[in-house]
Amino acid sequence: MGSVILIGFMGAGKTTVGRAYAKSMGIPFADTDDLIEKEAGMTVSEIFESRGEGEFRKMETAVLCRLRTDKGEKVISTGGGLALREENQKLLRDIGRVAFLSVRPETVLKRLEGDASRPLLRGGDVKERIENLLLLRDPIYQKVADLSLRVDDRQVDEIAKELAERLGELK
Numbered sequence: 079m080g081s082v083i084l085i086g087f088m089g090a091g092k093t094t095v096g097r098a099y100a101k102s103m104g105i106p107f108a109d110t111d112d113l114i115e116k117e118a119g120m121t122v123s124e125i126f127e128s129r130g131e132g133e134f135r136k137m138e139t140a141v142l143c144r145l146r147t148d149k150g151e152k153v154i155s156t157g158g159g160l161a162l163r164e165e166n167q168k169l170l171r172d173i174g175r176v177a178f179l180s181v182r183p184e185t186v187l188k189r190l191e192g193d194a195s196r197p198l199l200r201g202g203d204v205k206e207r208i209e210n211l212l213l214l215r216d217p218i219y220q221k222v223a224d225l226s227l228r229v230d231d232r233q234v235d236e237i238a239k240e241l242a243e244r245l246g247e248l249k
């Protein structure tokens with residue numbers, strides 16, 4: 079069946095939905111931010127602070143290259159900026175089918191207000207930042223994905239179930 083990759087904005091629930099879907103299918107789950115943090119021995123925020131965003135983006139591509147050489151089928155959730163780079167987009171397509179979890183700015187704000195772990199949302203007018211980033215990013219997520227799902231006001235299991243159905247329709 080091949081691997082499934084979840085892309086989308088911060089707070090869309092890529093990790094939560096990915097875990098639930100992987101569990102329901104009985105296949106392994108991986109999260110690119112987790113893999114990077116484990117390898118670097120630092121949190122994403124610490125990497126941004128000490129090495130800069132550019133280095134973090136290189137680490138994302140390196141992790142994807144490794145995931146591409148892994149043989150087993152798995153569910154992979156990605157950091158919200160990963161799918162934006164063209165070289166990553168090619169890697170994603172090589173790895174498997176790409177599902178975009180689409181989220182409204184109000185949902186992101188509600189979920190991530192006060193969260194200090196996302197360097198890109200820190201400081202200034204967070205609502206405006208989210209809205210502007212979503213405007214830039216949504217068309218790219220949309221273009222890269224094989225399918226997209228709306229996540230606002232929905233339960234994790236319901237989204238995971240729809241993901242399974244929609245992936246089935248792709249075949």
Ligand code: S3P
Binds near residue numbers: 160
């Ligand atoms: C980022 C999203 C984060 C993390 C980093 C950058 C982004 O992951 O990779 O803070 O550029 O959108 P989540 O989407 O899991 O929050």
